[in-house]
Amino acid sequence: MLKRLTGAGAARASAIVLLRAYLRLTIGTTRWTFDIHPDAYPLLTGQGEQSVLVAFWHETLALTPALLWWSIARNPTLRPHVLISRNRDGRLIADIIAPWGAGTIAGSTDRKGKDKGGAAALRQLLALIRSGDPVVITPDGPRGPRRQVEQGAIGLARLSGAPIVPVGGWCASWRLGGWDRMMLPLPFGRGRIVCGAPIAVTREDQDTARANLTGALDAAMHAAAPAPARAAQQLWAGLATLLAPALTLLLHRRLARGKEIRGRQRERMGLTTQPRPPGKLVWLHAASVGETLSILPVIAELLAQNASLHVLVTTATVTAATLLEQRLADIKGGTRVIHQFIPLDVPRWIDRFLRRWRPDAAALTESELWPNLIEACHRQRIPLALLNARLSDRARAGWGRVPGLAARMLGRFAWIAARSDRDAARFRTLGAERIDTPGDLKNAAPPLPADxxxxxxxxxxxxxxxxxxxxxxxxxxxxxxxxxxxxxxxxxxxxxxxxxxxxxxxxxxxxxxxxxxxxxxxxxxxxxxxxxxxxxxxxxxxxxxxxxxxxxxxxxxxxxxxxxxxxxxxxxxxxxxxxxxxxxxxxxxxxxxxxxxxxxxxxxxxxxxxxxxxxxxxxxxxxxxxxxxxATHAASTLPNRLATRLLALMDAC
Incomplete structure (x- = not known):
């Protein structure tokens, strides 16, 4: 396809203008969703301690500007470089992407004694990586075979020591007829970029390393493509939106029954007149009294470890809100805690709540798993944790009926701290990966007070x-x-x-x-x-x-x-x-x-x-x-450790 547009003079210049304008239109009007692994986020935004190799399959090359824009928007000082082939196609690509903040390095793996500029490109790439610049590569380029990692990508990772972030992409597109079946984006569609966990290439067997990278890239492509899990998520969101009028009536009934506080029931729709305090804000959600009691020591540790931090606490019940107000008087720095009632799981209400409070990090407690809330946090790049996570056999069976939705939801958490090995095992059966078992917060709670x-x-x-x-x-x-x-x-x-x-x-x-x-x-x-x-x-x-x-x-x-x-x-x-x-x-x-x-x-x-x-x-x-x-010796260090992890999560965002 590109060969038809790589002539000289006016034809080439026209091709560049047309392709650049087309990509600006299509990528700019596509509604992108970015699913970035927490460990990949600092590397892609230049906040890590080392540079990174960003790997796409060649077929998604036209989607590369979407990720470049995402990264540069978060760190304007980034100067990513794209490895391209040294032929006419490669030079055309270099000219097309030149205005979008990315440099290019020309060269590919030498084959059959033919110099393709691989050695010279390798030296330049190593110099860029040592200086901290991210490098974008297509491990199956420039001529395939399709979706087969070439040895040059593995060699570069081994020599540089830079981890590889596997990237998959999908959008509404045409598939071209070349060897790679390249995606050509269509305007006004939807798209998704998935960045998997970084891969460190050691001195392991080269075939093993290539197989690992191939698997990770294929997995990212699979995750980016439309899937039943996303359909389930969209169905959940659609049903919640349709039910919003009925939920409004439900709130009025709850108010009449004393289950909501007059003047504050609008908080359940994400509305509030209370301003967000300046500076860093961590949001913790505890549904009812038991969960609220369990996080009180964590709140105290957060306030003690960061004297300027504010903590937003949401609950779902009036009794939990009243209890929180009573107990805050005993916590040093308790005036820096704000209470709100959690919005119901309606996308528009959740988005309104998050726009108002803009938390720097968030943590849900125990079994509070709300797909629209979790998806909204992910979409707005709010790092999310699950504290004292518990899952009964009944709940596991329920989520097991929608396994794709459950796995998608649990995959949004930066980490899950399970209260027991039994709970951790249940979460893993639903697809949770970043999970450990530090202990039960209820074991660490101080004795209940009494005057x-x-x-x-x-x-x-x-x-x-x-x-x-x-x-x-x-x-x-x-x-x-x-x-x-x-x-x-x-x-x-x-x-x-x-x-x-x-x-x-x-x-x-x-x-x-x-x-x-x-x-x-x-x-x-x-x-x-x-x-x-x-x-x-x-x-x-x-x-x-x-x-x-x-x-x-x-x-x-x-x-x-x-x-x-x-x-x-x-x-x-x-x-x-x-x-x-x-x-x-x-x-x-x-x-x-x-x-x-x-x-x-x-x-x-x-x-x-x-x-x-x-x-x-x-x-x-x-x-x-x-x-x-x-039998009740308290695990007294657990609240401190969880608070430290939450503050680190906030600082990493």
Missing amino acids: PTTLAHVRALLAHRPVWLAAATHAGEEEEIAKAARQIRTRYPTLLTVIVPRHPERGPAIAEGLDNAPRRAAGQEPGPEDSFWICDTLGELGLFYQAVPIVFIGNSLPGPGRRGGHNPLEPARFGATLATGPLTENFLDAFTRLGNAVHIVPDADALAKWVETMLADPARRTEAGQQAAS
Whole structure:
């Protein structure tokens, strides 16, 4: 194709003008998506400690300006060079791309004793690489065979020590009829550039090195081409967009039910009047109370390590927002923390949120996997991590029904810090690669706080009667707890059952169902005739874990909407004797760690029998509590290490 345009004089000049104008139009009007491996990003933007070889298959040569523009836009001082052949085609290419900030080196591998300028080009390329300039090569050029790496590319990488970044490209295009079936872009289409992990070429067998590079380039091409995963992502985004009006109505219903805060429900659509503070900003998202508690030590470490940093924290629930506000008063630098409610996973709402806050790095927590949010962060070049990552078998099976979407989503994370080897294995089955297991943040959490004066008052209030605690209960469990309590009262008539619901707004309904039991949120305390006390306040579990030595952990009895239990380490730290229902999968490692210190009760009858045993045998109760406490040594350095990794992620962007 190019030979027809490589004549001399006016014809050649016209060809250059036409091709240059055409590429400007097509590449400039193409809507590009860049998928850059985190390890390749600093190399492609001149921020690495060494230069880089950027490798395309020859068929994507016409797409090279898109990546050049992307790199130079992020570092205008870059001076990339493209290795071209020393024939007429190569010279034409050099003239076409000359205005776009890239130099050229002419030469290719010498063959059959014929000098193609390879040796001279090699010397120039080594000099450029040593000076820090990136070099673009086509390992199968200039004449093929197609998609077969020639020895010159491997030799250059070995001699220079520069890593190779494999690049794949795709766009709406015509395929030309030459040996390489070169892509000729079409205007106003879509395109994608994928840059894989850098490859270091050592003194390994040359055939092995060529095979590795061939595989990496083919993988990048496959990733760049349209795939079912992208179709699934687009379908997800389209459905969310169509559902946006219904979601707006849902927010109004949630507001009426007290699940949103009046005046702040628009934050769920990415709207806010709060300004972004100047300087660096890290965004952490924690869905509910448990996740918020787990990241509080990380927030404290972030603020301590960077005195000018601001931290944006988003939650999905009002209770988590209230808890965060309470706990920030105890964190040095807490005034540099901003809270917002997370937007629902509608592309337009997420984009609006990200444009407002422009975080320098972001971290989601545990199992918060929202495809549109993750895709938007990737599109806007916001490096993303997943903290304390957990994935149940149920969730893994769900994502397994859309494996391409799951792999695409998990591939967007710069790194994933799993809470356990079991969770890491589940993530890997869905395609996660950059994942490790530093530990569970919930193991590193400090003991839940309690006001000393209030604790002394509650202890005095409960001192002269048998008492037990049902903590973090969910809808439907209170009926089972009441059934157990009535059985126990046949032997202990003055028994008091303290119920702390996971969601305090359920307090009035629970109290009404239990003969209008007193409610702590209403300022009421139990009298001698009261069988139940509903403690529907927020952030006081630490108070009751210290005041009541017998604790049942909720969200664990079989029933609709209940699964997985709650964190048993929180009461264990205070030496409480513990029981749980059989549903413990959300904290399986923590329950395994506590072992026989936690008693499993399948139903109300078994729960009543266990409470009676603990009330009747204080020595046994104390021994079980001490066994639980001894298993809760905190992994105190984990928040520090995760904060350091997040700050490094921010600095690398």
